[in-house]
Amino acid sequence: MPTQQPVEVDSPLRIGDLELTSRLILGTGGVTNHQVLTDIITASQTQLVTVALRRVSAVDQSILDVVRACNVSVLPNTAGCKTARDAVLTAQLAREALGTSMVKLEVIADDVTLLPDPVELLTAAEKLVSDGFTVLPYTSDDPVLARRLESVGCAAVMPLAAPIGTGLGIRNPHALQMIVESAKVPVIVDAGIGAPSHAAFAMELGCDAVLLATAVTRADRPEQMARAFRDAVLAGRTAALSGMIERRYLARASSPTSGLIEPSAP
Amino acid sequence: MTDRTATNNLTVTLNGVATELPHGAHVSDVVVHALKGVSSSGVAVAVDGVVVPRSSWSATAVAHGSTIELVTATQGG
Numbered sequence: 593m594p595t596q597q598p599v600e601v602d603s604p605l606r607i608g609d610l611e612l613t614s615r616l617i618l619g620t621g622g623v624t625n626h627q628v629l630t631d632i633i634t635a636s637q638t639q640l641v642t643v644a645l646r647r648v649s650a651v652d653q654s655i656l657d658v659v660r661a662c663n664v665s666v667l668p669n670t671a672g673c674k675t676a677r678d679a680v681l682t683a684q685l686a687r688e689a690l691g692t693s694m695v696k697l698e699v700i701a702d703d704v705t706l707l708p709d710p711v712e713l714l715t716a717a718e719k720l721v722s723d724g725f726t727v728l729p730y731t732s733d734d735p736v737l738a739r740r741l742e743s744v745g746c747a748a749v750m751p752l753a754a755p756i757g758t759g760l761g762i763r764n765p766h767a768l769q770m771i772v773e774s775a776k777v778p779v780i781v782d783a784g785i786g787a788p789s790h791a792a793f794a795m796e797l798g799c800d801a802v803l804l805a806t807a808v809t810r811a812d813r814p815e816q817m818a819r820a821f822r823d824a825v826l827a828g829r830t831a832a833l834s835g836m837i838e839r840r841y842l843a844r845a846s847s848p849t850s851g852l853i854e855p856s857a858p
Numbered sequence: 859m860t861d862r863t864a865t866n867n868l869t870v871t872l873n874g875v876a877t878e879l880p881h882g883a884h885v886s887d888v889v890v891h892a893l894k895g896v897s898s899s900g901v902a903v904a905v906d907g908v909v910v911p912r913s914s915w916s917a918t919a920v921a922h923g924s925t926i927e928l929v930t931a932t933q934g935g
Contacts, residue, residue, distance in 0.1 A: 621935035644934020647873040656900045684909045689902035805935040
């Protein structure tokens with residue numbers, strides 16, 4: 593038998609100043625209480641969690657205490673923003689409030705699809721990069737837009753698998769693969785993941801990380817689901833580093849084709 | 859202008875709500891007013907679309923008619 597290729601040791605994922613050994617980024621949207629949040633952060637073994645920014649009167653302010661107690665980094669988002677102007681101000685407020693210049697840039701087109709508005713997104717990305725931010729844009733699975741976002745200086749690109757909260761999984765693996773093949777920055781699949789197999793698939797396609805929230809926070813047993821996603825992301829990543837077989841359309845025997853017995857006719 | 863001097867108050871829009879503040883109020887006073895004594899850790903302020911850094915809160919006077927946003931982190935995807 594030919595000698596096996598040496599094990600490819602995974603290196604940490606670097607985004608800006610951050611170094612992550614876990615390739616699962618956890619969103620906190622939809623979490624029902626602080627204990628569940630602590631449980632899913634612990635079970636997922638994530639090192640980076642997202643938070644949103646909202647007016648003080650409308651929110652429970654202690655989420656930061658919970659996140660910090662878990663010793664993970666915080667990635668603020670600009671969720672809900674529909675214009676570049678609002679997203680830029682929200683990012684600047686987040687930097688001031690949380691002391692991080694990393695931002696998950698989200699500029700949505702409408703409340704029904706929650707799809708990114710590509711024009712506003714690119715405008716906001718450019719402004720934030722020039723303002724010193726480490727920008728992680730939530731984008732559509734359009735390879736051209738991903739390239740444009742990279743070219744204005746985004747630290748990563750985060751294409752959707754499917755619309756936010758749908759759990760439909762990767763709708764266009766071909767587009768995602770094209771993004772992965774051309775990107776020089778990390779590709780993080782963000783949104784639309786429902787099942788651990790979707791997350792594993794994203795990693796198998798060569799994505800660098802997966803960001804998900806609802807799939808865990810709205811599961812019947814969030815902590816258990818967080819563990820399932822931890823394992824799935826790890827499995828997909830390990831597979832991507834292990835050289836998967838080429839797909840083919842006709843069968844190829846795995847048992848030896850020689851040395852078969854030749855029984856005499858009955 | 860005359861009315862405001864008479865009542866010694868100024869009106870701002872604080873997180874979308876018309877709010878009366880004492881004349882001469884600074885951003886730091888707005889924060890105390892909005893948080894009702896709760897710690898301002900993790901809070902950021904923008905006045906008329908511009909972030910006011912924490913270090914400038916007590917030195918920044920609030921103008922009548924300002925739009926003030928006070929935000930903090932909450933759960934979100």
